Amino acid sequence: MANEFPGTAKAVVIGGGIVGCSTAYHLAKLGWTDTVLLEQNKLTSGTTFHAAGLVGQLRSSANITEMLGYSVDLYTRLEEETGLATGWKMHGGLRLACNEERWEEVKRQATTAHSFGLDMQLLTPKEAQDLWPIMTIDDVVGAAFLPTDGQANPSDITQALARGARMAGTRIFEDTKVKDLVVENGKIKSVITNRGIIECEVVVCCAGQWTREFSRRFGVNVPLVSMQHQYLITDTIDEVPRNLPTLRDPDRLTYYKEEVGGLVMGGYEPNPIPWATDGIPEDFHFSLLDSDFDHFEPMMELALGRVPALQTAGIKELVNGPESFTPDGNFIIGEAPELANFFVGAGFNAFGIAAGGGAGMALAEWIDKGEPPYDLWGADIRRFGHTHFDTDWVRTRTVEAYGKHYTMAWPNEEHGSGRPNRTSPLYERLKEQGACFGEKMGWERPNWFADISAGEVAEDVYSFNRQNWFSAVAREHAAVRQTAALFDQTSFAKFSLKGPDAEAALSWIAANNVAKPVGSLIYTQMLNDRGGIECDLTCARIMENEYYIVTGTGFVTHDFDWIRRNIPADCDAVLEDVSPSYAVLSLMGPNARKILQSVSSSDVSDTAFKFGTWQEIEVSGAAVRALRITYVGELGWELHIPIEAAAKVYDRLLSAGREWGLLNAGYRTIESCRLEKGYRAWGSDIGPDHTPFEAGLDWAVKLKGNVDFKGRKALEAQKTTGMKKKLACFTVDDEDIVLLGRETIYRNGERVGWLSSGGYGHTIGKSIGIGYVRHPGGVDDDFILNGSYELDVAQKRVTCNVHIKPLYDPTSGRVKG
Structure with missing residues (x-):
């Protein structure tokens, strides 16, 4: 049976x-x-x-x-x-570095490994050769060894x-x-x-x-999509020990493992070949593709320089097997x-x-x-999102990703293929004004602006040190803090929740109180049953039976799915993605009110238009949803504009703003400013494994009332039992230290966590990191503040300062060191 x-x-x-x-x-x-x-x-x-x-x-x-x-x-x-x-063998894994930039990358990888509890050891070239005796090391700067890696x-x-x-x-x-x-x-x-x-x-x-x-x-x-992937299998090589670790030689694009006394050698060529572009053949099983020796030859030449024994080794097979790769x-x-x-x-x-x-x-x-x-x-x-339904786009981007498998993993690196794909109505205007674009969910988004008149070029030059856009971001950052800046954030995901039970449905899903009057803005998390943060977004109450919900570009599919799935079955409420209907311009800085008032007949004074509210105002004949909110820590508005009116409103704002020092600014400035204010980013600082209490967001949770919501029971339990981790902020006085995230946090000499975000605060003039301090016995503010801290940055211990309050306070002009 x-x-x-x-x-x-x-x-x-x-x-x-x-x-x-x-x-x-x-x-x-x-x-x-x-x-x-x-x-x-x-x-x-x-x-x-x-x-x-x-x-x-x-x-x-x-x-x-x-x-x-x-x-x-x-x-x-x-x-x-x-x-x-x-066939499992835990003989460890070696990774080589053959230039100083790769060595910096490997040292940062070792720091990441230690942050996550892995024993990655840094070796000299000779120590690496002792583990892998058949390789030459003339060009090797150093290596990393992970003893618990292996092969099967x-x-x-x-x-x-x-x-x-x-x-x-x-x-x-x-x-x-x-x-x-x-x-x-x-x-x-x-x-x-x-x-x-x-x-x-x-x-x-x-x-x-x-x-x-x-x-x-x-x-x-x-x-x-399917990509061809080739590797070589040799006959037995006398010099090959049976306990050989796996070896990755990224500067030569190759990898190796021992197999029955011989070697398997493969790699990731920069010009990969897609397969089955017209579909996978019927009955393709236990099947390989024809070996492509011409295509593999450059990889072989790179390998011969590392393993001279391959020159005389017998070749059993050049395996060409298609595998699935992603963008x-x-x-x-x-x-x-x-x-x-x-x-x-x-x-x-x-x-x-x-x-x-x-x-x-x-x-x-x-x-x-x-x-x-x-x-x-x-x-x-x-x-993933709508862009990724296009197989041609997916294949184009995947070819690039495959080709970068062993290239340098630069901080802030952007992909270049399949672009531009989705653009805001302002794309050409911003490009003409020096925008250097990044891409997220297919959207072109300005990361920073070059000063073309001064000869700057709108192009990223990558490095593990300060990158070429550092001074441009400093200029934009200063405008945010001192005058005003304009950000194109059209790529935001925007949803409409409508129906007689819209309030009841959102009250169940949202941790904060959304049962507020029409015209209110509510910043809220949405929690899982463990109290973890599944969504982090803003809700505007448009009418008694309608909310307008704004979330990050990359979370459009995730957040829409989470909200839709968690609308109670007995609630009459419908969720709709209205992202394509609105462009978004964020006007931020001390002069933001003066600029906005100059282009609108609506009263935008603090008395008439308070923080945490929204109003429909008129700008250049367009009805604009103005949300008074900020992610940079300054006075400002998100202006949600009918897509067809975006260019007209942008031109009007830019023209009027010249008098008050308005500059275009990009997402890297947003990142710098939000770190100074301690604003959390979903996907790095907060997520399903972090509760609002652990993230310092308990002020945004409606526990004082008796309204039930998803995750409430878990938060009530945590309030009783306490926390094992809590988010804190760290600053480094050494100007040469670049924080990128995943640096190890040490408290009183003991490893207690790692940075979830890292960057530079141009107002405070220091590198900033955010990360969770972990301790099995419990963590509170006193525990955090009563410790002495260091960060491991690329295997270098650096003294740092710890903070639990924002570094920058615009209301008093106070800057904390």
């Missing part, structure tokens, strides 16, 4: 690669024993069987690093549990996960093609296969490079915003073996508990 094809299941996992088998394994471990895994051919026959099998752990996100660390823990014990060999046999480890899943009750069916899903009223009803129909509650699509096209049939957007180089996980109970785990960018164990765990937890085990925003499927 165990092999009888089922008519029902609680969950159906599509795809028998490492991620699908890991998900099924972990679901079964969580009690989802009525899970079925379907594979269209044989287990591992998609891309898993030809994966190189390197397992590295360090990423720029603490939680994704933790997830990869879980993979290592799982692979270490899986063979004993299942009785199947996995992808097929073996997948078969072990499959056996573990079967042992826990999962049924696995090979040679079973999923032909369709039955979806009724937005809910999955069943899976149609070539062997029959399975009624189910949940579908998990872990179909690798097939995932995008399959999911798209049901309106689900999974931005990935930002990170994988895609989570419940699809377009279809309830449809989960995705795909797009692993050639580190699916490293991520497989942890990704399966995270997906299973997400399915079982309705949320991931911790914040996985960097990999969350909701980080």
Whole structure:
């Protein structure tokens, strides 16, 4: 009966690669024993069987690093549990640096590793050669070694996960093609296969490079494309030890691992080749592409300079296997915003073996508990939007991301491909005035403005030191603090929540009190059941039955999905994305009122137009929603303008503002100003793992009243038990120190956390960092202030000062050191 094809299941996992088998394994471990895994051919026959099998752990996100660390823990014990060999070898991983800039990057990576609790050791070239004796080190400046990295046999480890899943009750069916899903009223009803129909509650699509096209049939957007990826397998090389660590040589774009006494050598060429641009061929399984020796030759030349033994080694095979890659180089996980109970785990960018164990765990937890085990925003499927439905755009950007896999990871680096894509009505005007644009969610956004008259060029020059836009941002920052600045923030996400029960619905979802009079502005978080911050946004009450909600550009899909899913079933309220209808100009600075008053007949005095309110005012004949709010810590308004009137209003403001020193300004100035004011940024300083109390945002929570809201119980519990971490601000007196985020925080010599944000405050004239101070025994303001602090910056301990209040106070003109 165990092999009888089922008519029902609680969950159906599509795809028998490492991620699908890991998900099924972990679901079964969580009690989802009525899970079925379907594979269209044989287990591992998609891309898993030809994966190189390197397992590295360090990423720029603490939680994704933790997830990869879980993979290592799982692979270490899986063979004993299942009785199947996995090929797991924990021989460590080496990363080389062959110039001073790369060495700076590696030192910062080591600091990040230590922040996240990994033992990454910095080595001299000779120490690295002792671990990897067959390489030359003439050009090596230094190296980093992570002892807990390793390698695995992808097929073996997948078969072990499959056996573990079967042992826990999962049924696995090979040679079973999923032909369709039955979806009724937005809910999955069943899976149609070539062997029959399975009624189910949940579908998990872990179909690798097939995932995008399959999911798209049901309106689900999974931005990935197939890319050719080649690596070489040699015959046995006498000099190769069996305990050789994996090796990454990013300056030569290559990686290595030992395999049965020989080497696997591959890399990431700057001119990658997309595959299956017209679709994946039918019956493509256990299949490889033709070896492309001409394309691989430049990689081989780079490798020969590092490993001379390759010159005489026999070549077993040049493997050319297509794998799925994504536009930002990170994988895609989570419940699809377009279809309830449809989960995705795909797009692993050639580190699916490293991520497989942890990704399966995270997906299973997400399915079982309705949320991931911790914040996985960097990999969350909701980080994508409408731009990413365009396969041509996705492919163009993914080619660039693939080509940058081993290039320098510069701070503030922008991608250049597929641009411009989405532009505000002011794009050409701003470009003519010296705007240097960045891109987010497909939108072109001015990061800073070059002074063209002074010969400045609107182009980023990247460095780990102060970058070329530093003085331009200082100029814009001074305008914000002393005169006025104008920011184009048209890319903001804007929603309308309407209906008789709009107030009741938003009161349940929002942590702050939104039951305020028409004309009110409410800054609020939206919390999960653990009290963690899922959204951080502003609500304007337009009418008794309507709210206008504004959130960050990159959070449009995530926040819309969160709000829509959490509108109570008995509330008559409808959420609509109105982002394309409004341009946004933010007018900020001490002279903002004078400028606005000069172009509008409406009274914008402090008496008539108070902070935390909105009004409709007239500017150049346009009806403008003016929101009196700030993210830079100065007097100002966000002006939400009908898109067709944006250029006219901008021209009028710019012309009128010359008298009061108005300058164009960009997002890097916003970042500098908000750090001085201690404003939090979702996705770095706050998120699902942080409560408002921990983030110092308890003033924005309506606990004093008796109105219930999502997350309230968790906050009440935390108020009783206390906090284990709390956000604090740090400043460094040494002007040469550049803070970027993820620097390690030491209190009285003990590691207590890391910076979530880093930058420079041009008014206070110091580098600023924000991060959580952690302590198992509890953290409060006294604990934070009664400590002596240092930051580890690129493996250098730097004395710093700690603060719990904003560094800059515009009301008194006070600047704190």
